[in-house]
Amino acid sequence: MRELKAFIIAAILTVAAGAAAQTVPGDKSAEVDAKAVFQRECASCHGEGRLGGQGPALLPESLGRIGVATAAETIRNGRPATQMEGFGKKLSDAEIAALVKFVNTPLRPMPVWGMEEMLASREISVDPATLPEKPVFNADLLNLFVVVEAGDHHVTILNGDTFEPIHRFQSRFALHGGPKFTPDGRFVFFVSRDGWVTKFDIYINQVMAEIRAGINARNLALSDDGKVVAVANYLPNTLVLLDATDLKPLKIDTVMDEAAKTPSRVSAVYQAAPRNSFVAALKDVPEIWEVPTNGDSAIVDADKRFPVRRIKVGEPLDDFFFDPDYKFLIGSSRDGTRGIVVDLDKGETIASINLPGLPHLGSGIFWMYEGHPVMATPHLREPAVSVIDLKSWKTVKTIKTPGPGFFMRGHEKSPYAWTDVSLGPQKDTLVVIDTRSLEIVKTLTPEPGKTASHIEFTRDGRYVLASIWEMDGALVIYDAQTFKEIKRIPMVKPSGKYNVFNKITLSAGTSH
Ligand code: DHE
Numbered sequence: 001m002r003e004l005k006a007f008i009i010a011a012i013l014t015v016a017a018g019a020a021a022q023t024v025p026g027d028k029s030a031e032v033d034a035k036a037v038f039q040r041e042c043a044s045c046h047g048e049g050r051l052g053g054q055g056p057a058l059l060p061e062s063l064g065r066i067g068v069a070t071a072a073e074t075i076r077n078g079r080p081a082t083q084m085e086g087f088g089k090k091l092s093d094a095e096i097a098a099l100v101k102f103v104n105t106p107l108r109p110m111p112v113w114g115m116e117e118m119l120a121s122r123e124i125s126v127d128p129a130t131l132p133e134k135p136v137f138n139a140d141l142l143n144l145f146v147v148v149e150a151g152d153h154h155v156t157i158l159n160g161d162t163f164e165p166i167h168r169f170q171s172r173f174a175l176h177g178g179p180k181f182t183p184d185g186r187f188v189f190f191v192s193r194d195g196w197v198t199k200f201d202i203y204i205n206q207v208m209a210e211i212r213a214g215i216n217a218r219n220l221a222l223s224d225d226g227k228v229v230a231v232a233n234y235l236p237n238t239l240v241l242l243d244a245t246d247l248k249p250l251k252i253d254t255v256m257d258e259a260a261k262t263p264s265r266v267s268a269v270y271q272a273a274p275r276n277s278f279v280a281a282l283k284d285v286p287e288i289w290e291v292p293t294n295g296d297s298a299i300v301d302a303d304k305r306f307p308v309r310r311i312k313v314g315e316p317l318d319d320f321f322f323d324p325d326y327k328f329l330i331g332s333s334r335d336g337t338r339g340i341v342v343d344l345d346k347g348e349t350i351a352s353i354n355l356p357g358l359p360h361l362g363s364g365i366f367w368m369y370e371g372h373p374v375m376a377t378p379h380l381r382e383p384a385v386s387v388i389d390l391k392s393w394k395t396v397k398t399i400k401t402p403g404p405g406f407f408m409r410g411h412e413k414s415p416y417a418w419t420d421v422s423l424g425p426q427k428d429t430l431v432v433i434d435t436r437s438l439e440i441v442k443t444l445t446p447e448p449g450k451t452a453s454h455i456e457f458t459r460d461g462r463y464v465l466a467s468i469w470e471m472d473g474a475l476v477i478y479d480a481q482t483f484k485e486i487k488r489i490p491m492v493k494p495s496g497k498y499n500v501f502n503k504i505t506l507s508a509g510t511s512h
Pocket residue numbers: 004007008011065150175176177178179218219220267268318319362406407454495496497511512
């Protein structure tokens with residue numbers, strides 16, 4: 001979790017590019033031909049152009065997360081449980097320092113990643129015509145969990161009744177964000193930070209198709225009917241729509257302001273089912289984009305089938321989520337101390353919300369409190385959970401927690417909401433909040449000293465699965481009513497876990 005902290009600091013301070021320019025007294029790295037060392041030692045796995053291959057892309061946009069010290073340490077000692085060997089015996093300190101600077105230098109010019117490149121990367125592994133109608137295993141398909149094991153880049157399909165793993169497979173390097181399920185829960189789509197989109201069939205436990213939709217991606221969304229995938233990219237500055245059947249690109253939007261002068265990264269994209277649209281926030285331009293999720297498939301011209309509606313906002317947004325009716329968007333910027341509420345029909349900002357501590361809004365959840373719908377979100381910078389009234393947009397309560405945290409979960413059948421405090425000194429603690437009193441009623445320490453994070457309920461809300469987010473980590477299963485531990489399953493740095501039913505029914509207690 002040291003890595004996580006380093007990366008958060010990096011994300012907030014945007015140190016990656018600046019770090020490339022730093023020099024340390026006695027540093028001989030400037031005398032090294034870093035490009036030559038890279039080509040000799042690294043290019044075969046990470047690609048000659050640093051865009052990735054068997055190993056991940058080595059670009060400031062990807063590496064800002066891990067920080068300079070961790071990058072040097074990785075080159076020197078390798079990464080456990082991966083094919084990244086240590087180069088400490090082969091390379092001098094100066095060569096390692098030079099390599100760190102080299103990979104933290106932005107690529108200029110930025111390579112093109114358009115239709116041609118995407119199509120060349122696309123692989124279909126299973127012919128959809130050969131698919132069986134029934135799963136190859138016996139379990140309640142809607143109570144399965146998809147668990148991302150970030151430590152060695154694997155995914156486990158877990159039976160949510162017996163808590164036994166059904167299948168485990170290697171994923172692309174560094175999956176990020178929630179995977180998205182088709183309406184029947186059968187197919188699941190993942191995206192990696194390097195822009196690889198993977199379609200997986202849970203019935204046969206096989207990867208169906210893959211495509212690299214970008215060089216550095218944020219997240220993906222799937223249309224309500226399961227037919228179109230949208231991918232938000234940082235690099236290049238694109239919003240990409242794919243046919244969910246075979247991942248063929250349908251449209252690539254180069255993201256610019258209306259005057260076509262300022263390019264922008266895409267902060268995140270989500271589907272808004274009642275609106276039949278994808279909604280994306282832009283990171284460098286104060287606009288929200290809304291695009292029809294499917295349009296008329298008889299229309300050949302992609303610009304006409306998926307026209308972009310621009311909604312102007314006061315400042316660029318980093319993250320957002322919707323109210324339960326998808327009428328309002330609640331967004332925040334990484335630098336700001338306030339959230340904004342945008343009426344999506346009117347295209348107007350109608351309120352601002354007090355959100356002082358950098359909320360991870362994608363983690364927001366809802367429940368009814370004293371007859372009112374409220375949303376709650378943890379903060380990355382403040383030891384608090386904010387509870388906001390969704391009618392008045394006022395803060396109902398700021399619940400002080402033992403530390404800042406990332407994730408929050410509830411369930412319609414449980415009166416409790418769970419959150420982590422993994423960015424603070426008590427990173428090993430999980431906090432349980434009573435949604436009726438807005439009081440903390442329990443704190444749990446799954447394993448003293450080890451980071452506890454990311455929670456998800458079973459389909460029926462009876463059990464809670466929490467991660468011990470370490471290389472020698474585990475999923476810990478608790479009774480959601482008594483908070484007693486039921487079972488522990490060893491896993492390699494399990495990060496997010498996603499219950500099929502809660503996801504496809506858009507449970508108010510989980511991320512969408
Ligand atoms: Fe995430 C979801 C943004 C750092 C693990 N994270 C998301 C989403 C966004 C986001 C917009 C929602 C996407 C979705 O589900 O479709 N995350 C950000 C950041 O801006 C931030 C702070 C910095 C960054 O550069 O990305 C960030 N995130 C992290 C991490 O450091 C985490 C802990 C480890 C990692 O994997 O990189 C992390 N983020 C996650 C996870 C989810 C997520 C596990 C899905 C949560 C869920 O339950 O849906």
